[in-house]
Amino acid sequence: MTLRLSDLIDDRPTDGAFRVNRAIFTDPGVFDAEIRRLFEGGWVFLGIESQAAGPHDFFTTFAGRVPVLVQRDGEGTLRAFVNTCPHKGARLAQVRQGNARLHVCPYHSWTFDSAGRNKAIKWQKAGCYAEAFDRDDHGLKPLPQFANYRGFLFGSVAGEVTPLGEYLGEATKLLDLVADQSEDGLELVPGQVTFTYEANWKLQLENCSDAYHFTSAHPSYIRVLERRQKEMSGDVVASVWENSDYWKEEAEGVGGGSYSFANGHVLNWGVFGITPAIPLYERAGELAERHGEGKRDWMFNMRNVTIFPNLQIAENASSQLRVIRPIAPGLTEMRTWCIAPKGESAGARRQRIRQYEDFFNPTGMATPDDTVSYENCQIGFAGTVEPWLQGYARGMTASVAGGNRFSDRIDLQPERSVLADSQLCDETLYHAYYRAWAARMAGEFEA
Amino acid sequence: MELTQSQAEQLLYREALLIDTGRFADWLELFTPDVEFWMPAWRDETTTTQDPDRELSLIYYKGRRNLEDRVMRLTSGLSTASTPLPRAVHQVTNVMVTAQDGEGADVSAAFTCHRFDVRMNRADCFFGRYEYRLVRAGQDWKIARKKIILLNDTIPTVVDINAI
Numbered sequence: 001m002t003l004r005l006s007d008l009i010d011d012r013p014t015d016g017a018f019r020v021n022r023a024i025f026t027d028p029g030v031f032d033a034e035i036r037r038l039f040e041g042g043w044v045f046l047g048i049e050s051q052a053a054g055p056h057d058f059f060t061t062f063a064g065r066v067p068v069l070v071q072r073d074g075e076g077t078l079r080a081f082v083n084t085c086p087h088k089g090a091r092l093a094q095v096r097q098g099n100a101r102l103h104v105c106p107y108h109s110w111t112f113d114s115a116g117r118n119k120a121i122k123w124q125k126a127g128c129y130a131e132a133f134d135r136d137d138h139g140l141k142p143l144p145q146f147a148n149y150r151g152f153l154f155g156s157v158a159g160e161v162t163p164l165g166e167y168l169g170e171a172t173k174l175l176d177l178v179a180d181q182s183e184d185g186l187e188l189v190p191g192q193v194t195f196t197y198e199a200n201w202k203l204q205l206e207n208c209s210d211a212y213h214f215t216s217a218h219p220s221y222i223r224v225l226e227r228r229q230k231e232m233s234g235d236v237v238a239s240v241w242e243n244s245d246y247w248k249e250e251a252e253g254v255g256g257g258s259y260s261f262a263n264g265h266v267l268n269w270g271v272f273g274i275t276p277a278i279p280l281y282e283r284a285g286e287l288a289e290r291h292g293e294g295k296r297d298w299m300f301n302m303r304n305v306t307i308f309p310n311l312q313i314a315e316n317a318s319s320q321l322r323v324i325r326p327i328a329p330g331l332t333e334m335r336t337w338c339i340a341p342k343g344e345s346a347g348a349r350r351q352r353i354r355q356y357e358d359f360f361n362p363t364g365m366a367t368p369d370d371t372v373s374y375e376n377c378q379i380g381f382a383g384t385v386e387p388w389l390q391g392y393a394r395g396m397t398a399s400v401a402g403g404n405r406f407s408d409r410i411d412l413q414p415e416r417s418v419l420a421d422s423q424l425c426d427e428t429l430y431h432a433y434y435r436a437w438a439a440r441m442a443g444e445f446e447a
Numbered sequence: 448m449e450l451t452q453s454q455a456e457q458l459l460y461r462e463a464l465l466i467d468t469g470r471f472a473d474w475l476e477l478f479t480p481d482v483e484f485w486m487p488a489w490r491d492e493t494t495t496t497q498d499p500d501r502e503l504s505l506i507y508y509k510g511r512r513n514l515e516d517r518v519m520r521l522t523s524g525l526s527t528a529s530t531p532l533p534r535a536v537h538q539v540t541n542v543m544v545t546a547q548d549g550e551g552a553d554v555s556a557a558f559t560c561h562r563f564d565v566r567m568n569r570a571d572c573f574f575g576r577y578e579y580r581l582v583r584a585g586q587d588w589k590i591a592r593k594k595i596i597l598l599n600d601t602i603p604t605v606v607d608i609n610a611i
Contacts, residue, residue: 095491095492096491096492097491098491189501189502189503190490190496190501190502190503191487191488191489191490191496191502191503191504192488192489192503193488193503193505193600193602194600194601194602195601195602195603195604196601196602196603196604197604198567198569198604217527219523219525219526220519220520220523220525220526220529221520223519223520223523223525224516224519224520227516227519228516333601337503338503346500346501349500349501350500350501353499353500353501353502353503353504353507354507356503357503357504357505357506357507361505361506362602362604362605362606363486363505363506363602363605363606363607363611364506365516365517365520365526367605368526368528368529368604368605368607369526369527369528371528371604371605372527372528372566372604372605373527375566375567375604376527
């Protein structure tokens with residue numbers, strides 16, 4: 001590639017400038033490098049432990065282009081393998097999730113146990129194999145790195161990476177705010193929803209952290225909320241947004257803000273308060289006792305977390321876990337679930353699910369207005385008469401090094417933070433994405 | 448009075464025509480006020496979710512009031528995803544009255560919906576099955592329950608109530 005990094009990311013803190021070139025969303029060479037260096041060159045999120053809870057349970061996913069099988073053996077050990085038969089390369093496990101003591105490859109019947117060991121090569125003795133073949137390991141190839149942080153499973157196709165704890169850094173505390181909502185841990189509500197959009201994966205990355213778009217992209221949803229506020233009944237779906245001023249333009253004072261962390265992890269957040277509109281409300285007292293009020297209050301804040309590059313957990317209207325899978329520069333697949341603390345009451349779970357469907361589903365009333373906007377961006381990115389985008393400048397004079405009084409409550413130490421009223425809508429948190437992106441991609445470019 | 452095959456077909460065809468021609472107010476009139484409108488998600492490769500209170504649905508509403516919200520959003524001009532509205536045409540086939548009782552009847556059908564997204568110059572096809580509960584309302588029949596089993600559930604950007 002003949003491009004220089006500075007042609008793509010214009011990062012000049014002393015001049016108060018941060019600009020991104022449209023080409024990073026459209027260029028096939030950039031996309032190919034992202035797959036190799038970000039999605040197959042370091043830690044990516046694979047799934048949560050409860051997707052393979054019992055002996056011999058498994059689930060399948062991807063790390064970049066690499067098909068992955070996460071499998072628990074009979075003794076309870078969880079491992080990640082490349083989901084391909086060593087014989088002819090056929091995908092071994094065909095389904096998203098299941099239970100198998102043995103995986104038999106449907107093509108030539110090579111067989112593997114739930115620890116990945118080869119148990120049978122069909123007609124091996126009659127096969128007239130040479131010694132060279134016998135010397136090979138015929139088991140499943142483990143994913144070079146695999147680690148579990150509190151039920152969040154990560155893997156890396158590249159073997160030489162910093163340990164997961166170091167990679168996540170302070171962002172582990174953001175995952176703790178999700179994991180600690182129940183002593184029994186987390187689960188995915190049955191029913192996975194998958195959708196695609198015809199635009200670059202980084203549009204989803206940014207949108208999750210984008211407070212600026214809410215009143216512009218979602219006025220139809222806001223109007224529904226306003227109608228429901230006037231006319232509450234058991235028939236309508238209650239929403240936490242109805243009980244919050246967060247999205248209202250006239251709201252005053254600090255309503256939230258953003259934190260950014262090393263390696264591209266970010267959080268944007270807003271105060272919702274301890275309200276019955278949040279399904280967690282039934283545990284408000286218990287959670288304060290167990291974790292302290294500071295941490296409990298944070299669990300009730302609106303929080304959109306990105307663990308770079310492919311995991312997002314959005315706790316706002318409800319609670320969504322999203323996995324971003326880039327397919328092409330202009331095509332992205334999103335796998336989404338409702339994530340929930342185990343053991344919540346039937347009423348709380350129902351409320352969580354109803355809120356989720358209305359807001360998060362591609363068949364709902366909010367997400368389509370985001371994804372269609374991504375597609376409009378992708379079309380607009382061809383407008384390279386002016387290649388530089390201006391969407392990374394809000395909050396420039398409000399961003400400070402370190403945390404603030406809100407992060408102090410849970411001893412959270414971000415690299416940078418912004419405290420915001422409802423109209424500030426920080427865009428400097430994207431800088432963390434693109435600084436991590438630039439650091440990882442640097443080797444692709446001329447100096 | 449029993450629901451005839453012809454009455455079942457006419458109601459389902461009329462519903463499709465009202466959606467396809469954007470007559471949403473008339474479409475809403477086909478439903479009872481307490482209608483259950485349900486499109487389950489898929490639990491795995493072979494089974495849909497079964498319990499909307501404990502499992503995720505693609506769409507679940509109890510009450511026509513919620514469908515009115517959806518129609519408002521769709522026609523408000525305030526939703527980027529719905530402006531301009533895509534063009535859609537439903538084919539409803541395999542209509543069968545599967546059960547009758549004193550209050551109403553169960554009807555099963557198959558559907559395909561071709562949708563042309565004028566914004567993206569893109570055509571998609573959605574297909575699946577309907578399960579209806581129809582109840583008597585004077586001379587007419589109304590929809591008390593509509594379950595939509597969407598078979599191709601990897602959603603290309605958006606699927607709204609007018610394309611299923």
